[in-house]
Amino acid sequence: MYQFNETINRLNTNAVQTEMLPLIYGRRDLMPFWIADMDIKTPEKVTQAIADRLTHGVFGYTNWKNDNFYTPIRHWFKTRFNTNVLKQDLSYAPSVLFTITEAIRLLTNEGDGVILNTPAYHNFIQLIQGNHRMIVENELFYDGYEYTMDFVQFEYLCQMPQNKVFLLCNPHNPTGKVFSEQEILKIIEICKKYDVYIISDEIHMDFVRRGQHVTLAQFMHEYDHMLVTTCLGKSFNISGIPHAYFITKDKFMSETINTKVMSVYGLAAVNLVALTVIKTAYLECADWLDELNAHIDNNMTIVEDYIADHLSDCLFFQKPDATFLAWIDFAKSGFNEIEVQDALQNVGKIATGIGNTFELSASTHFRFNVACSEEKLLEGLERIQRSFDYLKAQQEERAEI
Ligand SMILES: Cc1ncc(COP(=O)(O)O)c(C=O)c1O
Numbered sequence: 001m002y003q004f005n006e007t008i009n010r011l012n013t014n015a016v017q018t019e020m021l022p023l024i025y026g027r028r029d030l031m032p033f034w035i036a037d038m039d040i041k042t043p044e045k046v047t048q049a050i051a052d053r054l055t056h057g058v059f060g061y062t063n064w065k066n067d068n069f070y071t072p073i074r075h076w077f078k079t080r081f082n083t084n085v086l087k088q089d090l091s092y093a094p095s096v097l098f099t100i101t102e103a104i105r106l107l108t109n110e111g112d113g114v115i116l117n118t119p120a121y122h123n124f125i126q127l128i129q130g131n132h133r134m135i136v137e138n139e140l141f142y143d144g145y146e147y148t149m150d151f152v153q154f155e156y157l158c159q160m161p162q163n164k165v166f167l168l169c170n171p172h173n174p175t176g177k178v179f180s181e182q183e184i185l186k187i188i189e190i191c192k193k194y195d196v197y198i199i200s201d202e203i204h205m206d207f208v209r210r211g212q213h214v215t216l217a218q219f220m221h222e223y224d225h226m227l228v229t230t231c232l233g234k235s236f237n238i239s240g241i242p243h244a245y246f247i248t249k250d251k252f253m254s255e256t257i258n259t260k261v262m263s264v265y266g267l268a269a270v271n272l273v274a275l276t277v278i279k280t281a282y283l284e285c286a287d288w289l290d291e292l293n294a295h296i297d298n299n300m301t302i303v304e305d306y307i308a309d310h311l312s313d314c315l316f317f318q319k320p321d322a323t324f325l326a327w328i329d330f331a332k333s334g335f336n337e338i339e340v341q342d343a344l345q346n347v348g349k350i351a352t353g354i355g356n357t358f359e360l361s362a363s364t365h366f367r368f369n370v371a372c373s374e375e376k377l378l379e380g381l382e383r384i385q386r387s388f389d390y391l392k393a394q395q396e397e398r399a400e401i
Contacts, residue, residue, distance in 0.1 A: 002288055004295040007373045008039045021351055030351040033380050036173065036325060038237040038371035042277075043288040046236060049280035050273055062272040064092035069275060072282035073245060079286065080206070083218040085247055091254050093244045094267050096203050099229040101127050102257050104165055107197050108133055113163035115196070117149065119327075119358040119365070121173040124201075128167075136163050137360055140175060146321075147177040151186060158194040165197045171204040171213065174327045174358050174367045176320020181214045188216075188223050198226045206235035206289055209297050210321040217247045224249050232274075234324075235289060236281045237371075243274030296324045299370040299377050303328075306381045314388045324371035325353070331364035335391050340366065347390040348383035 017032035070087045077083045093099040104114060113136040114128050128135050138154050140147040157163050170179045191198050200216040217228045231244035248254050261267045300319040303326050307315045314333035317326060330340050337355055344350050355363025370377055
């Protein structure tokens with residue numbers, strides 16, 4: 001049994017979750033539930049492997065093109081996702097977002113379209129716009145049970161010659177949607193028909209609790225124009241140890257990215273601590289991740305029950321199939337996002353993911369990270385309740401005047 005209920009103080013560790021509060025929320029005294037990392041310690045075996053590596057004392061240039069990199073990743077994909085990944089299809093990369101950015105830059109020109117399911121991870125929006133490409137929106141619809149993709153519109157968008165890339169996020173941040181095998185096959189079929197390149201960000205792949213993660217890597221033989229990118233940042237809470245990897249059969253893509261990492265960006269150095277983590281975590285820590293998912297599932301149930309018991313007049317939330325992020329809908333409260341965020345930040349003193357940063361239009365959601373101790377989670381929920389109690393009291397006061 002692993003311990004996930006320790007409440008961890010991350011002050012004085014330069015954690016973005018607290019350091020960035022003044023910049024994003026204008027105040028420092030907020031309880032952080034916004035950024036997608038965990039208030040949970042990485043497995044002890046990983047910490048020990050890092051410590052062992054550090055005692056060597058020499059941290060020079062390091063090579064990833066060997067079995068210390070290939071074997072653990074191939075083992076993970078085989079045992080977790082029943083997928084054979086070939087060595088020659090695997091590459092190391094500095095980060096997931098770096099890989100996505102580079103692939104988009106290689107595949108498109110300025111002004112071209114990148115198809116994106118919305119709501120979307122906010123950095124996708126920023127990097128597409130920052131590289132002067134167009135976001136082409138394919139909105140996910142909540143049908144009262146799950147988020148679904150509009151395939152008629154998707155095919156229509158894929159037909160347009162300026163839309164050259166589909167950036168898939170599976171499992172999906174922020175909704176927690178897990179794309180089924182049927183959906184994946186349909187995506188591949190449509191993209192192949194119109195030669196739209198698929199970039200599949202699978203960084204949340206290890207947090208699928210209902211259903212099964214279907215990696216695009218399983219279908220590489222069906223279509224050459226696909227790239228899967230992921231890392232251990234989320235799974236083992238090591239986002240401060242930057243690294244990523246990608247899988248593709250497209251030799252032009254992998255060779256160009258690999259060459260550019262060095263010759264255009266000068267990023268020759270590989271993160272040797274990350275290589276140590278990949279080996280230990282993927283070969284020895286699967287049981288830790290399974291128990292962590294049980295903890296997260298329990299936390300999601302706590303959120304669902306708390307909302308049903310105390311906040312059902314204002315909030316709607318259904319446990320997602322994946323991720324440690326709760327995408328909570330406040331539409332039925334009748335308050336707008338400015339009012340809700342103002343109350344969360346200034347009354348509840350809580351920092352949640354701000355909905356409109358994930359959407360291209362006004363939002364009725366906030367994102368709430370549940371990867372923490374039960375104690376912290378309950379305090380967060382009480383703060384949310386305090387915020388909505390305040391909004392309702394204000395509304396009543398106004399009605400009486
Ligand atoms: C969907 C998704 N992709 C990528 C990232 C960031 O990955 P990296 O730090 O490797 O660029 C995140 C982090 O929250 C994410 O949620």
